[in-house]
Amino acid sequence: MAIWALLMFGALFALLLLGFPVALTLGTTALIFGSLFLGADFFHFLPFRIWGIMTNFTLLAVPLFIFMGIVLEQSGMATRLLESMG
Secondary structure, eight states: OHHHHHHHHHHHHHHHHTTOOHHHHHHHHHHHHHHHHHTTHHHHHHHHHHHHHHTOHHHHHHHHHHHHHHHHHHHTHHHHHHHHHO
16 A cells, blocks of 8 residues: 555656646546546545535635635725735
8 A cells, every 4th residue: 555655646746747737736646546546436435525625614715715805906905905004
């Protein structure tokens, strides 16, 4: 089992050194090694894992925080807040 981890990290670093985006590299490496070493059961549990991540209320704060920053920037309120602070 330890050889799997070494192979996976090797493939991860190789794809990153080739210039692929980080998100694409992580997803591709996980899907390839998950299908190779875990078999078809990996793909049966994948939708449940994705649903669990999407319904996590702690992680929901991240896109809402980004949305709030975009709204503040586009409305000009962020500039006014910075000017009022000094």
